Amino acid sequence: MGCQCNKNQNEEELNDELIKKNSLEEGNELEQDQDNNNYDQKEEGLFGLTNQESIDPAQQGILNNENNLNNREEEEEHENENEEKDNNYNEEQKFEDKNRKYSNYPQKMLELINKIREDPVSYADIIEDSILNILEDQNEEDENKPKIIYKKKVKVALTRGEPAFREAAEKLRNLTSLPPLEFKNDICVPLPETEEEIRNPSYLKEHVNTLRKSEKIDVFFKDLVKIPEVSALLMIVDDSAKNPGKKRQAVLNKNFKYIGISSKFVGKTFIAYFTFSTE
Numbered sequence: 001m002g003c004q005c006n007k008n009q010n011e012e013e014l015n016d017e018l019i020k021k022n023s024l025e026e027g028n029e030l031e032q033d034q035d036n037n038n039y040d041q042k043e044e045g046l047f048g049l050t051n052q053e054s055i056d057p058a059q060q061g062i063l064n065n066e067n068n069l070n071n072r073e074e075e076e077e078h079e080n081e082n083e084e085k086d087n088n089y090n091e092e093q094k095f096e097d098k099n100r101k102y103s104n105y106p107q108k109m110l111e112l113i114n115k116i117r118e119d120p121v122s123y124a125d126i127i128e129d130s131i132l133n134i135l136e137d138q139n140e141e142d143e144n145k146p147k148i149i150y151k152k153k154v155k156v157a158l159t160r161g162e163p164a165f166r167e168a169a170e171k172l173r174n175l176t177s178l179p180p181l182e183f184k185n186d187i188c189v190p191l192p193e194t195e196e197e198i199r200n201p202s203y204l205k206e207h208v209n210t211l212r213k214s215e216k217i218d219v220f221f222k223d224l225v226k227i228p229e230v231s232a233l234l235m236i237v238d239d240s241a242k243n244p245g246k247k248r249q250a251v252l253n254k255n256f257k258y259i260g261i262s263s264k265f266v267g268k269t270f271i272a273y274f275t276f277s278t279e
Contacts, residue, residue, distance in 0.1 A: 098265045102226055102264075102265070105226070105228060105263045106183070106261035106262065106263055106272075108228040109228050109231060109232065110259065110261065112229065112232040113235075113259070114180035116172075116236060117252065118177055118180065119177065120172040120175040120176075120178070120252070121172060121173055121175070123236065124170070124173045125169075127168055127172070127233065128165065131162050131166070133148050134147070134148050134149075134158070134162055134165070135147045135148070146160075146162070148234075154225060154226075156230070156234060159239050164237050164238075164239035164244075165237050165239070168236050168237045168238070171248075172236070175252065178254050179254070181257065181258060181259040181276075182259070183258075183260070184277065185260065186215055186260075187215045187216075187217055187259075188260040188261065188275065189204060189207050189208060189220070189260065190262070191263070191264050191273070192266055193266065194267070195267045195269050197266075198266055204220065204273060211275075215277070216277045216278065217260075217276070217277055218256065218276055218277055218278055219246070219249075219253075219276040220273070221250070221274055222272065223235070223271075223272045223273075223274065224269070226265075231272070234247075235248060235251050236252075250276045256276045256277065257278055257279065258278075259274065259275070260277075261273070
């Protein structure tokens, strides 16, 4: 009996040793696998792949901050570019809209001028009614000149004011009907591209001299009023300090047969050129 017990005990001890050995081997294999995984992860991190554990957390924070800063700068740059494009588009669109709105200015001016020529007596009443729109109250900025306000859209400084209006109305009452003017595109003055050209006193004269080499032009002048009704009124009253009556004489000249009118907005400034011809 004693021998059998010792045998069983020996077998149990042997089994325990085998179990420990197997456990140890399995543990070594697990550690080896873990080492291999860690190495693979380190390899991924070294070559800039997806693993973030290979980068020091503090360094990662710096990189994140730099990335965020770069992203914000790129976003702000794109926003500024888009805003600049929008602003340019808005200015261009506004410019196109204004020119589209006043594109019929030449046609309306021709109609108004011909109505005045056809029935000057009736237009004399319109001139006298417009006296109510003259503002006499002045301040230092107005240089003591009266102004005409037309439907609160246009403000024009006058030289004499009411006396010039009444004189113009009287002249029209003494006129008879005149034949209409015919629009002639060949005598239209080319329009400027910049506001500096508008302010250049020689621009209009130089272009008229060029036109005169091929066309007959007797009288020419420019206008800066964009509303046809006001423009026509001021041409007939012609209350200007320089060459008063020149515009009225051109509009009401019975010998003139043709008129050229060109107009548009150049920047914020509206410009119109008028030419008159007998042939």
